[in-house]
Amino acid sequence: xxxxxxxxxxxxxxxxxxxxQPARAEAVAKKPFGAGHIPCHAAAMTHVPFLIESDHARxxxxxxxxxxxxxxxxxxxxxxxxxxxxxxxxxxxxxKFRKLERMSPPPLLRIAFRYPGPGTAEMTIAPDVGA
Numbered sequence: 001x002x003x004x005x006x007x008x009x010x011x012x013x014x015x016x017x018x019x020x021q022p023a024r025a026e027a028v029a030k031k032p033f034g035a036g037h038i039p040c041h042a043a044a045m046t047h048v049p050f051l052i053e054s055d056h057a058r059x060x061x062x063x064x065x066x067x068x069x070x071x072x073x074x075x076x077x078x079x080x081x082x083x084x085x086x087x088x089x090x091x092x093x094x095x096k097f098r099k100l101e102r103m104s105p106p107p108l109l110r111i112a113f114r115y116p117g118p119g120t121a122e123m124t125i126a127p128d129v130g131a
Contacts, residue, residue: 048083050076050110050127058111067119069093074100074107076127084125100124 063069069088073081081099088095107126114122 048080048087050080051084055111062113063091063093063121063123065119066121067094068096068121070096070098070116070120070122072098072100072122072124074103074124074126075129076125080127081125 071081071085071088073084078099081097085095085097103124107124107129110126110129112124112126114124116122
């Protein structure tokens with residue numbers, strides 16, 4: 001109508017103001033990664049020589065929502081198990097480690113997962129298995 005004016009919202013005056021957006025973005029950016037959340041760049045945090053990029057992608061996918069990892073190693077050197085354990089600890093997981101002599105049937109994949117309970121993953125690594 002010609003005689004009425006509707007209120008005009010000024011930038012920074014509404015609930016989703018421009019001033020609040022950068023502060024929220026900064027708060028989200030500064031939020032530390034918790035257990036069970038693996039950032040995409042986490043693969044570069046520690047060096048695990050026997051893992052390839054597809055192995056890192058597999059870790060990110062299968063360990064979402066997990067807090068405790070029971071790591072089992074079949075074959076390979078003790079250093080490889082220690083490197084994987086350090087890598088998982090750097091990502092924020094609580095890690096238990098066991099070295100197995102053999103498994104029947106032998107593993108077909110370098111990394112395999114089982115989920116025995118909520119928030120827990122049993123991860124078996126076989127560094128000697130091909131990619």
